[in-house]
Amino acid sequence: MSLIHVQDLRKYFPVRTKLFGREIVRAVDGVSFEIERGETFGLVGESGSGKSTLGRCVLRLLNPTSGHIWFDGVDLMALHGEELRKARRKMQIVFQNPTGSLNPRRTAGQSAAEPFTVHGRLQPVEAAGRVQGLFRRVGLPPEVMDKYPHELSGGQCQRVAIARSLALEPDFLVLDEPTSSLDISVQAQMVNLLKELQRDLGLTYLFITHDLSLVSYLADRVAVMYLGKIVETGEALAVLERGRHPYTMALRSAAPIPDPDRVPRPAMLRGEMPSALRLPSGCRFRTRCRWATDRCAAEEPVLREVEGNRVACHFAESIVEVAA
Amino acid sequence: MTALLEIQDLSLDFETEDGTAKVLDRVSLTIDEGEAFGLVGETGCGKTVTALSILRLLPGTARIRGGAVRLAGEDLLAKSEEEMNRRIRGRWVSMIFQDPATSLNPLYTAGYQVADVIMEHEGLTREEADRRVLGLFRQVGLPDPERIARSYPHELSGGMQQRVMVSMALACQPKLLIADEPTTAVDVTIQAQILELLRGLKQDLGLSILLITHNLGIVAELCDRVGIMYAGTVAEVAPVRELFRAPKHPYTQALLRALPRTDARGHALEAIGGMVPSLYTPPPGCRYHPRCEFAMATCAHRRPALLEHAAGHLTSCLLYEGVTE
Numbered sequence: 001m002s003l004i005h006v007q008d009l010r011k012y013f014p015v016r017t018k019l020f021g022r023e024i025v026r027a028v029d030g031v032s033f034e035i036e037r038g039e040t041f042g043l044v045g046e047s048g049s050g051k052s053t054l055g056r057c058v059l060r061l062l063n064p065t066s067g068h069i070w071f072d073g074v075d076l077m078a079l080h081g082e083e084l085r086k087a088r089r090k091m092q093i094v095f096q097n098p099t100g101s102l103n104p105r106r107t108a109g110q111s112a113a114e115p116f117t118v119h120g121r122l123q124p125v126e127a128a129g130r131v132q133g134l135f136r137r138v139g140l141p142p143e144v145m146d147k148y149p150h151e152l153s154g155g156q157c158q159r160v161a162i163a164r165s166l167a168l169e170p171d172f173l174v175l176d177e178p179t180s181s182l183d184i185s186v187q188a189q190m191v192n193l194l195k196e197l198q199r200d201l202g203l204t205y206l207f208i209t210h211d212l213s214l215v216s217y218l219a220d221r222v223a224v225m226y227l228g229k230i231v232e233t234g235e236a237l238a239v240l241e242r243g244r245h246p247y248t249m250a251l252r253s254a255a256p257i258p259d260p261d262r263v264p265r266p267a268m269l270r271g272e273m274p275s276a277l278r279l280p281s282g283c284r285f286r287t288r289c290r291w292a293t294d295r296c297a298a299e300e301p302v303l304r305e306v307e308g309n310r311v312a313c314h315f316a317e318s319i320v321e322v323a324a
Numbered sequence: 325m326t327a328l329l330e331i332q333d334l335s336l337d338f339e340t341e342d343g344t345a346k347v348l349d350r351v352s353l354t355i356d357e358g359e360a361f362g363l364v365g366e367t368g369c370g371k372t373v374t375a376l377s378i379l380r381l382l383p384g385t386a387r388i389r390g391g392a393v394r395l396a397g398e399d400l401l402a403k404s405e406e407e408m409n410r411r412i413r414g415r416w417v418s419m420i421f422q423d424p425a426t427s428l429n430p431l432y433t434a435g436y437q438v439a440d441v442i443m444e445h446e447g448l449t450r451e452e453a454d455r456r457v458l459g460l461f462r463q464v465g466l467p468d469p470e471r472i473a474r475s476y477p478h479e480l481s482g483g484m485q486q487r488v489m490v491s492m493a494l495a496c497q498p499k500l501l502i503a504d505e506p507t508t509a510v511d512v513t514i515q516a517q518i519l520e521l522l523r524g525l526k527q528d529l530g531l532s533i534l535l536i537t538h539n540l541g542i543v544a545e546l547c548d549r550v551g552i553m554y555a556g557t558v559a560e561v562a563p564v565r566e567l568f569r570a571p572k573h574p575y576t577q578a579l580l581r582a583l584p585r586t587d588a589r590g591h592a593l594e595a596i597g598g599m600v601p602s603l604y605t606p607p608p609g610c611r612y613h614p615r616c617e618f619a620m621a622t623c624a625h626r627r628p629a630l631l632e633h634a635a636g637h638l639t640s641c642l643l644y645e646g647v648t649e
Contacts, residue, residue: 046511153599154367183366183538188582188595195592210512213541217584217593237586254516256541258583260564264523264545267516271467272481 001073002034003172003204004041004058009067011050011057017277025276027053028064029228037171040198040205042219042236044212044251048273049225051208055174058206059091060084071172089119092165096177098157102149108160109135109145115167134163138193155186162193166201176208191218212255216240224248227276227284234309244306244316246289283313291319327354328499328532334377334391338603345603347373349556349611350391352630355500360526360533362543362564365553368600371536374553375502378534379417380408395500414445418493422505424485428477434488435461435473438495445496460491465521483514490521494529501525504536519546540583544568549636552576555601555611558630561638572639574616610642622647 011028028050035041045051056062058069060076069076071087079087095101102111109131116127132142138159149157158178165173175194179187195218197203209215215222216236223233224247232245239248253268269288274280282300286292295314303310306317313319336348348370355361363371376382378393380400393400395416403412421427429437438460439453448456454473461469464487477485486506493501503522507515523546525531535547543550544564551561552573560573571577581594598615601607607614613623623642630640 046513155599184540184579185366185582185596188584188593191584192592192595211584212512213586214584216586217589241586250513254513256512256515256519256539256545258540258544258568258580260544260568262544264519267513267520269513269516272483272514273511 002070003037003039003072004033004035004206005068005070006034006058007032007068007070009054009057009069010065011053011062012065015277023277026228026279027276028057031067031225031228031230033223033230033233035172035204035206037204038198038202039220040207040218042215042222043206043208043225044210044215044222044240045225046210046251046273048227048276050228051225052176054225055093055176055206055208059088059093059174061093085119089168090170091172091174092168092170093174093176094158094161094165094178096180098154098161098181099149101161102157104149107146107148108140108152108156111149112145112160112164112167115164119168130167131163134166135160137166137197138163139189153186154182155189158182158190159193162197166197169201170203172204172206174206174208177210178207179214180209180211187214194218212240212251213257224251227273227279229284229312230303231285231313232309232311233303238307239309242307243309243311244319245285245311245313246291246319247285249319250288291315326357328357328359328396329353329355329378329534330392330394331374331378332392332394334374334393335389336373336377336382336391337387337389338383338385339387340385343604346606347386347556347603348377349606349627350630351553351556351558352391353551353558353561355532355534357499357532358526358530359549360522360535360547362535362537362547362550363553364537364540364543364550366538366600368555368603369553370556371553372504375419375504375534375536378500378502379413379419380405381419414441414493414498415496416498417500417502418496418498419502419504420486420489420493420506422508424482424489424509425477427489428485430477432476433473434475434477434480434485438473438488438492441492441495456495457491460494461488463494464488464491465517466491481514482510483517486510486518487521490518490525494525497529498531500532500534502534502536505538506535507542508537515542522546540568540580552579555606556603557611557640558638559612559640561630563636566634566637570634570637572633572637572644573612573641574618574643575612578617610640618643620647620649622649 009031013025015023015025017023043051057064112131113127116122140159179190219236222236222239223230226247232243232248250269253265271288280287281297283296286296301312301314303312331353333350334348335350338345338347351374365371435457438457442453442456458469466472466487507518547564549563550567552559554575559575578596609625610623610628613619628640628642630638632638633644
């Protein structure tokens with residue numbers, strides 16, 4: 001059984017616009033996937049694709065509009081109040097901005113001890129002992145416990161946030177761009193730490209990122225999102241290196257590769273992502289797709305098996321990736 | 325090719341309440357006409373300060389301790405504010421920043437702001453300037469220039485805002501464009517479009533570009549030569565191919581190995597141990613020596629010079645100066 005099973009998840013936000021009054025943003029619009037125990041599942045997409053909203057919905061930090069989430073066989077959508085709080089101990093989230101996710105008026109040790117006092121009802125002394133162990137685990141020297149976030153580097157703050165997320169011995173972590181505000185050398189330290197923790201503690205990761213090279217390094221399977229939908233999913237390398245969806249191809253072609261011998265290619269995608277308020281009919285990607293036909297405007301493609309991946313494109317078999 | 329810009333041994337401190345931060349220590353680099361030069365380094369290494377010192381837009385706490393910044397042979401550090409404004413800024417050198425949204429005035433339309441720059445520098449009337457704006461917008465690939473000119477910044481996407489900034493920077497036909505992390509705030513498909521635009525400007529106008537970035541991938545795509553900075557010093561300068569193929573400085577080597585790559589799957593990334601030093605108390609000798617895997621006893625007290633150890637390839641490391649212990 002998969003640890004995480006998400007089925008037809010939707011999250012709609014009502015918004016007010018000057019022109020049309022109340023409208024609906026479909027941030028996540030019918031997304032399904034499973035994550036196996038011990039696996040790293042990468043969620044890739046640009047800003048506005050709905051990947052962060054999806055990550056929060058999986059933990060029910062945001063309440064999905066509809067759909068199902070099973071965590072270790074338990075239907076999270078059916079849980080309320082105390083039951084949900086208990087279930088949440090086993091799943092945690094680490095955010096992009098480590099300084100912003102720590103309380104500036106609390107020491108790192110106090111922040112990391114919070115889960116114990118909230119969920120575990122430990123005495124402060126006991127909690128402090130546990131925090132010391134966690135800090136050792138994430139490679140922080142014990143003196144960091146008495147420091148405030150502004151006295152720490154970005155990398156150290158992120159380690160504190162990771163230590164805190166591990167406090168209640170979770171099975172599942174949502175990592176929402178955990179390294180994108182860090183420098184390359186610090187990012188490497190953080191990625192190594194996350195891999196090590198996963199191996200030693202048997203953690204399962206939902207890794208949200210826009211960085212293709214990062215996800216191709218560490219994910220087992222990935223899903224590519226565009227405007228609230230998964231457009232392609234499968235084994236990480238199969239999708240990232242050979243994916244058949246035109247958007248996957250565009251991301252691949254746009255990602256800067258540190259190899260000066262690669263001939264610079266002209267940008268493959270023209271224009272920008274349409275507003276989530278004015279979704280194109282049919283395929284949501286068609287307004288930027290060079291292969292779009294009338295059928296793409298009329299009929300929304302569904303995920304189907306193409307060369308081992310699942311791709312939502314009517315023409316996935318016939319599209320030939322051009323070097324242009 | 326001749327050097328358009330030459331920075332020579334530039335040293336600079338910030339005098340703050342906490343003391344003296346030695347922000348730049350003998351920074352040297354040159355940029356040729358029509359060349360794209362990438363300045364790469366991690367947060368706080370001094371790459372933006374180096375760029376701001378060219379335009380003399382440094383914060384009030386900055387004290388230049390020595391060195392020279394020459395543009396087409398003229399010493400910029402000796403110029404008056406008035407001359408910088410009248411002759412250099414915008415006309416010779418202009419700059420675009422990371423976050424175009426905060427660089428544009430939210431209260432004026434995009435067209436009005438760019439026209440302002442042209443009127444200020446070229447003494448044109450509003451009508452003439454407006455016409456020039458449309459041409460500039462077309463040049464930077466903005467669709468429907470008339471509509472964009474009438475739009476306020478918040479009505480434009482991040483990619484379009486950055487194009488407006490580029491058009492403003494080009495308004496007075498500068499020789500050198502400084503682009504400080506120009507694509508950090510936009511998505512990767514939009515980034516590809518902006519990089520394509522910069523590549524085109526370099527080709528078509530012979531524009532020199534100083535690209536500041538922490539992303540080695542972007543450097544590989546756009547730049548002819550690269551400088552790697554570490555803690556206020558230049559570690560290495562090399563043609564881009566050479567830098568990726570045969571990096572000489574231990575920091576550059578470590579940086580390249582720290583990049584996540586597909587072929588490294590299943591192996592740990594090679595992280596650089598330790599942390600970037602405080603610029604208030606930088607390590608003596610080579611500033612990288614406390615983290616360097618090849619550090620020798622001498623590195624702790626002798627500062628390496630930036631020397632040409634291979635043709636066109638400069639490295640600041642005692643390993644290449646024949647020091648053995």
